Amino acid sequence: MLPFKLVYSDAYYLPIGQHVFPAQKYRLIYQRIISSGLAVQTDFLEPKPAADKDILLVHTSEYVYRLQYGMLSAAEELAMEIPYSEELVDAFWLAAGGSILAANKALEDRVAFNVGGGFHHAFPNHGEGFCMIHDVAVAIRRLQKDGKIKKAMTVDCDVHQGNGTAAIFGNRQTVERNLPSWGGLDPYVGKAAVAEADPTDVFTISLHQANNYPVVKPPSSIDINLPDHTTDEQYLSWLDNALSSGLRQFTPDLLCYVAGADPYKDDQLGGLDLTIEGLKQRDEMVFRAARAQGIPVMVTFAGGYANNVEDTITIHCNTIAAAKEIYGR
Numbered sequence: 001m002l003p004f005k006l007v008y009s010d011a012y013y014l015p016i017g018q019h020v021f022p023a024q025k026y027r028l029i030y031q032r033i034i035s036s037g038l039a040v041q042t043d044f045l046e047p048k049p050a051a052d053k054d055i056l057l058v059h060t061s062e063y064v065y066r067l068q069y070g071m072l073s074a075a076e077e078l079a080m081e082i083p084y085s086e087e088l089v090d091a092f093w094l095a096a097g098g099s100i101l102a103a104n105k106a107l108e109d110r111v112a113f114n115v116g117g118g119f120h121h122a123f124p125n126h127g128e129g130f131c132m133i134h135d136v137a138v139a140i141r142r143l144q145k146d147g148k149i150k151k152a153m154t155v156d157c158d159v160h161q162g163n164g165t166a167a168i169f170g171n172r173q174t175v176e177r178n179l180p181s182w183g184g185l186d187p188y189v190g191k192a193a194v195a196e197a198d199p200t201d202v203f204t205i206s207l208h209q210a211n212n213y214p215v216v217k218p219p220s221s222i223d224i225n226l227p228d229h230t231t232d233e234q235y236l237s238w239l240d241n242a243l244s245s246g247l248r249q250f251t252p253d254l255l256c257y258v259a260g261a262d263p264y265k266d267d268q269l270g271g272l273d274l275t276i277e278g279l280k281q282r283d284e285m286v287f288r289a290a291r292a293q294g295i296p297v298m299v300t301f302a303g304g305y306a307n308n309v310e311d312t313i314t315i316h317c318n319t320i321a322a323a324k325e326i327y328g329r
């Protein structure tokens, strides 16, 4: 039995047909966890779909309405890169409910997993890159609303930048401000756009391949733009750097770890050179840093497109194994 919970449902399956996104991966992870003895049935919790009012803490009512009534434009569906269906909407609402449940369990048990989620490319008003609803942001906003946390940190180790996360929690905003008037006979009052720090409650860290989707990368609190073919050693040193810098500046009540499997060297959509062992060391580094400061961790799995889907499953299961080693002591 694990010292923490795994949130999972068979209905996490994304009905998207033949696709580079292995929609069956959640079920495969679940099966591997059980068959390998990593966890037992009682370690799992079944999620409920998020309520619309939770989704609306992050997404605009126009977007939610268009999703629920099948009114996305062709361009919007194209940007999402997965085919729209009502069942797909249900799967994303369920993933968001799973992240809310996992975040709550993380506060109780120091760590918890949503065996799904991590849809970090969803924006308040549109979906992108296989992501319709930003489950992690929904969970953060819901826990803040419930008064369970004040501040959160996202640590995004997917190979693709967390553009949705950065857009939702962007700690720089552009404001229109009156310039001071000139003295003298002809006073002039102008307006200027000023970018300034918002009193931020969510600190966002993203380590990603610079030369990859998304082309436009809205600023996170810390962005590490890694060159192609970054190795284990280089990656771990940057991660160490980013974690210590972030945790020096900011003390979150919850850390949301987006544990993408796609920095793997044999990934179809990634260009970094991490090994399966290096990725497990990455997981351990995040858990150790959080545990040392007593910060609860909620984990989501995000992307993973290895040529051999079994490698993706291994990388995700290793994240659970890493937590078991670090929190089991």
Ligand SMILES: [Zn+2]
Binding pocket: 158, 159, 160, 260, 262, 302, 303, 304
């Ligand atoms: Zn990715």
